[in-house]
Amino acid sequence: MKIIMLGAPGAGKGTQAKKIAEKYGVPHISTGDIFRANIKAGTELGMKAKGYMDQGLLVPDEVTIGMLLDRIHQDDCEKGYVLDGFPRTIPQAESLTKALAEMGEAIDFAIDVDVPDENIISRMSGRRACLKCGATYHTQFAPPAKEGVCDVCGSELVLRDDDKPETVKNRLKVYHEQTQPLIDYYKEKGVLHTVDGTQTMEAVFQSITEILGA
Ligand code: ADP
Ligand code: ADP
Ligand code: ZN
Numbered sequence: 001m002k003i004i005m006l007g008a009p010g011a012g013k014g015t016q017a018k019k020i021a022e023k024y025g026v027p028h029i030s031t032g033d034i035f036r037a038n039i040k041a042g043t044e045l046g047m048k049a050k051g052y053m054d055q056g057l058l059v060p061d062e063v064t065i066g067m068l069l070d071r072i073h074q075d076d077c078e079k080g081y082v083l084d085g086f087p088r089t090i091p092q093a094e095s096l097t098k099a100l101a102e103m104g105e106a107i108d109f110a111i112d113v114d115v116p117d118e119n120i121i122s123r124m125s126g127r128r129a130c131l132k133c134g135a136t137y138h139t140q141f142a143p144p145a146k147e148g149v150c151d152v153c154g155s156e157l158v159l160r161d162d163d164k165p166e167t168v169k170n171r172l173k174v175y176h177e178q179t180q181p182l183i184d185y186y187k188e189k190g191v192l193h194t195v196d197g198t199q200t201m202e203a204v205f206q207s208i209t210e211i212l213g214a
Helices: 013-024 031-041 044-055 061-072 090-101 117-126 165-179 181-188 201-212
Strands: 002-006 028-030 081-084 109-114 127-130 136-138 192-196
Touching (some): 002 181, 013 201, 031 044, 031 081, 061 081, 109 201, 117 127, 165 181, 181 192
Parallel strands (some): 002 109, 109 192
C-alpha cells in the first residue's frame, strides 16, 4: 500500500501518517523529519537544507528527490509506505511516478487533508515538536502528559522556528503556489481522496480508514 499525504503545512498530515503507519504496518516517511535529523547531525545534506527551511521555502528538488528515492528503495519499503511531505512540487511528483513506473508500480492513494488557511496559523503556533524522536503535540488539541516534555522519550518539546507566524505565512504562500497543483495531478491519476481536516484527529482518521479499507 503506497500512500501520499497532501495538505497545507499544519493540516495534520504527520499526525494522520503516524496513525496509518501503525495500523497498516508500513513505514512513515517524512521528508521534513529527515531534513531535521540531518540538520541536528550536522551533515552536508542538513547544511544544504537549513537556510531554505528557516525561511519557509522549499529545499531544491535536486536535493530532495534523490534523498526520497534512496529512502523508498530500502528494504522496509517493500510492502509500501506512507509519504508525509513529499511530493511538494510537480517535478517531485513526476520523478516519483517515473521511478515507480520503472518497477511496474504506482501510488495507490493520495489523501488530501483539507484545512482552510484561517485555521492553520493557530494550529502551528500551538504545535510542539520533539526534535529527538519526531513526536508532535499541540498545546490545546494534543497536550503531552507533562507540559514541555515528550511522552515518548522524555526530551524537551520546542516550538519549531519555522512554526512562528511570519514563517508560516511564507509556507502557506509556497504551498498554494507549488504544492496545491498536486491535487489536480493526482485527481487525473484517479487516486485522489479528500478528507475534512477540521474534524477531530480521531474523526479524520476514521474518514481515512474508510478510504483505505479495514
Ligand atoms: P509540515 O509538516 O509542517 O508541512 P515539514 O516537516 O513537512 O513541515 O517540512 C518542513 C520544511 O522542510 C518545509 O517547509 C521545507 O522547507 C522542507 N521540506 C520538507 N519536505 C520537502 C519537500 N518534499 N520538498 C522541499 N522541501 C521540503
Ligand atoms: P502537518 O504534518 O500537516 O504539518 P501536524 O500533524 O504536525 O501537521 O499537525 C499540526 C498541529 O496541529 C500539531 O500540533 C497537531 O498536534 C495538531 N493537529 C493535527 N491534527 C489536528 C486536528 N484534527 N485537530 C486539531 N489539531 C490537530
Ligand atoms: Zn520524543
